[in-house]
Structures are given as C-alpha cells and as structure tokens.
Amino acid sequence: MTTFANRMFEGRTALVSGGGSGINQRIAERLAEQGASVALVGRTQSKLDAVASGIIAAGGKSAGFAADVRDYDALLRSSAAAHEQFGAISIVVCGAAGNFPALANAMSANAFKSVIDIDLLGTFNTCRAAYEHMDPAGASIVTISAPQAVQAMVMQSHVCAAKAGVDMLTRTLALEWGPLGIRVNGVIPGPVADTEGMDRLAPAGPVRDALAAQLPLRRVATKDDIADMVVFLCSDAAKYVTGAIIPCDGGMTTASIAIQTPRSATRHG
C-alpha cells in the first residue's frame, strides 16, 4: 500500500509554468512544502521573485526563471538554469494560460492565435524544453486543461480549441514518453475562486453564485483543491496513472455545465 510520506518530493526539481500567480502559484507552494525545489517560469521576473521569496521564507527552495512560454529558446534557457541550480527536472506543471471572453466574430485572427500560442504551443514548448533537462526515471508531467476542452462555451472558441489540443497532446506524450519512465497527465480544474480567469469569465456576484449553485458539489474550487490533485498525480500513489485527463471540477463537466459569461464582460459587450 502506498502511504504519503511528509516531504515526499525531497531532492526533486519541479518546474511550474505560470507559477507567478493564481492556481499555479499554489501548486508551486504545495510542491515546495513536500520538499521539491521549485523553478518558477512566467513572463514577469518580479512576480516570480515574490513567489520564490515566500516559498524560501516558509523553509522551501525556489527561484524564478523568467520566460514567455511562447518562446521555446527562452524556456530552454530557463530549464537549463533550473537544472544547473537545483538538479535535473523530474516534475513539470504546465500551467501558463491566457484567456479573455470574446465572441469569435469579435476576435481578430491574432487574438485567437495568442491563446493557442500560450495554451497549446506553450504547453508543448514547456514539456519539450524541460525534457532536455529531465531525469526521466519516475518523472511526472501535469498539464492544466479546462472544462472548455470538453464543453463548448460561448466567447471561448480560442480556449476550447486550445485546451482540447492540450488534452490530446497530454495523451500523446503519455504514449511516447511512458516507456522512458515519464508519466504525463492532465487536470481539468473547474471554476476556482480568487483567480484572474474566474474574475474574467464569471465575475463575483450573481453570475458566480448561479454557477456555484448548479455544480453538483455546490461550490467553486479553492486553489488547494487543484493543488491537491497535482500533488497526487506527481506522487507515488499515482505511479500507474498516465494519459489520464482528470476533472477536479466539483462535477462541472459531468453535469455538462457551461459558464454563462455576461456580454458585459467582453470588450464588445
């Protein structure tokens, strides 16, 4: 039987994209609490530094290595620096994402592309660059998907397309990298409180309350709900799990619930 040891990621290096804020910050903190040295990747060095300082103040190990996930060469440099400072990478969380509510006919081709580039290409770039600096034995990659991958939503054509791609990328990498010892799984977070994404799509107030009331578990997620799932997937308890895309969404996708973003939330509302 597998039991969770305290500090079960001691001696391991984790790379978390989007780790400067939101859900990914909490994931980074939880991995560090479990002993991992956490390399934070994101666009803004000062945000990464602030999160790393918090982790260090709490007794953990962390540093920020700024890169835009759309830039493969920058990610390769960040991965190399993380490897150099902390040792070979064996946990990767692909969390960087972009989103805004917009109808397809109010979106430029470049607007659509920007989300595809951050979410889908960025996930590939993160996995591919980290791979070059990875210790594959027992390694775990977790991609962060969204309900939009399986549930069509108005004003979300870019995110629906990108996250559906992320899920298939996740499953394909699981096939190709499983024989090397690398597990690759995805998490579908439902609506998460206190995040930029939720604030954009389901602003606090009646829209969010109505969404929460429809969810089978009758509440939106906390960041810890999602971080717990990622910790599980990186742990030995999940050692036979790969290619799985796991909803951690209070039943949102099972119930086929779509977020009803108000028109006033768009630029063209």
Ligand code: HXC
């Ligand atoms: C229409 C918009 C728009 C909007 C931007 N664009 N916002 N079009 N409506 N509200 C267009 C711009 O006009 C431009 O097109 C193109 O998109 C790129 O915009 P830039 O601002 O130049 O790009 P960039 O600075 O790279 O910013 C990327 C971004 C931005 C995605 C647009 O929102 C961002 O940086 N987001 C990161 C943070 C974030 O989104 N966090 C929430 C993630 S939550 P033109 O044609 O004018 O050049 C998440 C979870 C989803 O993803 C699930 C929730 C349940």
